[in-house]
Each structure stands twice: as structure tokens, then as C-alpha cells.
Amino acid sequence: MKKSPKTLIILMVILGLIMLVFMFLFVSEKKTNYELIEGFELEKQDLENEYSSFAKQYDELQLTISNDSLAELLEREQTKTQRLLEELRTVKSSNALEIRRLKKELSTLRKVMISYINQIDSLNKVTQEQRIVIDEVTKKYNTASRQISTLAKEKKKLNQQVSLAAQLDASNLWMKAKNRRDRDAKKLKDATKFHIGFTLAKNITAEAGERTLFINITKPDQSILTKDASLTFDYENKKLPYSIKKYIEYDGEEQNVTVYWDIEEFLYAGTYRIDIFANGLLIGSKNFNFDK
Numbered sequence: 001m002k003k004s005p006k007t008l009i010i011l012m013v014i015l016g017l018i019m020l021v022f023m024f025l026f027v028s029e030k031k032t033n034y035e036l037i038e039g040f041e042l043e044k045q046d047l048e049n050e051y052s053s054f055a056k057q058y059d060e061l062q063l064t065i066s067n068d069s070l071a072e073l074l075e076r077e078q079t080k081t082q083r084l085l086e087e088l089r090t091v092k093s094s095n096a097l098e099i100r101r102l103k104k105e106l107s108t109l110r111k112v113m114i115s116y117i118n119q120i121d122s123l124n125k126v127t128q129e130q131r132i133v134i135d136e137v138t139k140k141y142n143t144a145s146r147q148i149s150t151l152a153k154e155k156k157k158l159n160q161q162v163s164l165a166a167q168l169d170a171s172n173l174w175m176k177a178k179n180r181r182d183r184d185a186k187k188l189k190d191a192t193k194f195h196i197g198f199t200l201a202k203n204i205t206a207e208a209g210e211r212t213l214f215i216n217i218t219k220p221d222q223s224i225l226t227k228d229a230s231l232t233f234d235y236e237n238k239k240l241p242y243s244i245k246k247y248i249e250y251d252g253e254e255q256n257v258t259v260y261w262d263i264e265e266f267l268y269a270g271t272y273r274i275d276i277f278a279n280g281l282l283i284g285s286k287n288f289n290f291d292k
Helices: 005-062 066-092 096-166
Strands: 170-178 191-198 209-218 230-234 238-241 244-250 254-264 272-280 281-290
Touching: 170 272, 170 281, 191 209, 191 244, 191 272, 209 238, 209 254, 244 254
Parallel strands: none
Antiparallel strands: 170 191, 191 254, 209 244, 209 272, 230 238, 272 281
């Protein structure tokens, strides 16, 4: 049975409408797929940015800690973050399943990161508190050290004052040249002996007991008269030869002392100096002039 032209026209119109519907659905689906892919691409880019940010944050966190164990854990998480970032960069934007997995991994990393940040903050807080305590202790130590130093200086000064107060003092020094008849020699060439005398002043703060006195006779040429240059005593961190060594018993009262020097060498006219030492200190000194 032949179909009428009218029927054919109707069928063609229906077929055309069906094709239009299919074309519309195809275009609509393609557009939807494009939008989805574009959305996945943006989401992938955001994930890459977040992973990169995490990797950078781990670098910054490692600079703020000194705890070796925590540093090792941070380095491990940073390595994991970098590995996942590399995976993300190789994933196609259309692979929604893989992107969702990596997004879930990122969420886990975020929680771990927050946990580490809290631990670091706690450690830094403790470190800061310890630093404050250390600063306080250091200040107290420095204050105590200054006080001890001041006390030591005061003690040293006091000891020096006590030592000065307790030292012997020789005054009224005299020196005479005697001839062989034990009379005053008119000329130095006739002298056979020097008589030297002085007075130890009264000093109740000085320790009583045996004392050793060293008496030096210095010639005009500044050399010291001595019987044996190897015999010395200590004075101002030096070893000095001496002319006469005298032992006395000192009781704190005024005491006159006389010593003698046998002249066995040629002596010439000029200024002679007598120096008296006790306990490493110079306690008396005076110049004497002798003519030919």
C-alpha cells in the first residue's frame, strides 16, 4: 500500500524533529562534559597549589625546630607531600576518581600539618619559658658574681689595709763609718766598718715573733755591697742581693736595731743609700754622703 505524500511529509518532519532532539542532547552533553572537565582542571590546579604550599610550609617549619625526632617526622611528611604532588601532576584532568583520591590525601595531610604546628607551638612555648627561666637565672648569677667580685675587692682592699697597718716601719736611720779603733772615720779611705742603726716603730697590730730584716747598702754607682751575690731575698717578684741579714724578735713595741758591715773593698766618696726590707716590703730608706 502506497503512502500518500502527506504521510511522507509528516514522517520526514517527525524524523527531522528526532534528529534535532538528538543533536541538542549531543551538544548539551558535550557542553556538560566540557564544563565538568574544566571544573576538574581547576580543581586539579587548586590541589597542585595546595600541595606546593604544604611542601613550602614543611620547609619553613623545619627552620623553627631543634627537636631531631620531630624534624625527622616533618621530613617524612614533606617527602610524602612531594610524591603526591608529582602524582597529581601526571593525572589527567578527566580522571575524576584519581583527583578525588588525591583530594582526600590532601585532607589527611592538612590534619597532620595542623597536628605538627600545634606540637611545634607547644615546643616553642616551652622553649620560650625555658629561655625566660635561663635569663632569670643568668641575671641572678651575674648579680651574685658582681656581688662576690665586689666583696672580693673589698676583702682584698681590707687585707691590704690590714697588711699596711701591720707592717713594720723603720725610722731614724743613721750610718757611720768607723776606723779600726772603732772611732768615727774622718775619711772614707780610713774606714774599716760601717755602723748602721734604725728604730722599728711601735705597732700593736703587727704580729709578734721572729722577723728577718734585710739591709742593703747601695754605693754611688747604684751597685749593692754584698759578700755573696748568690744570696738573695724576694722583693716585688724579683730576687735582690742583700748586704746584711738580721734576725730580730719583735713584740710590737718600739725597738732599736744596729747592724754592721766590715769594709773589705775599696770605697769611694759619694752618696750611699740604706734600704731596709721586711716581709717583702721596703720599710725604710735614707741617703748618706761620705767624703774622701
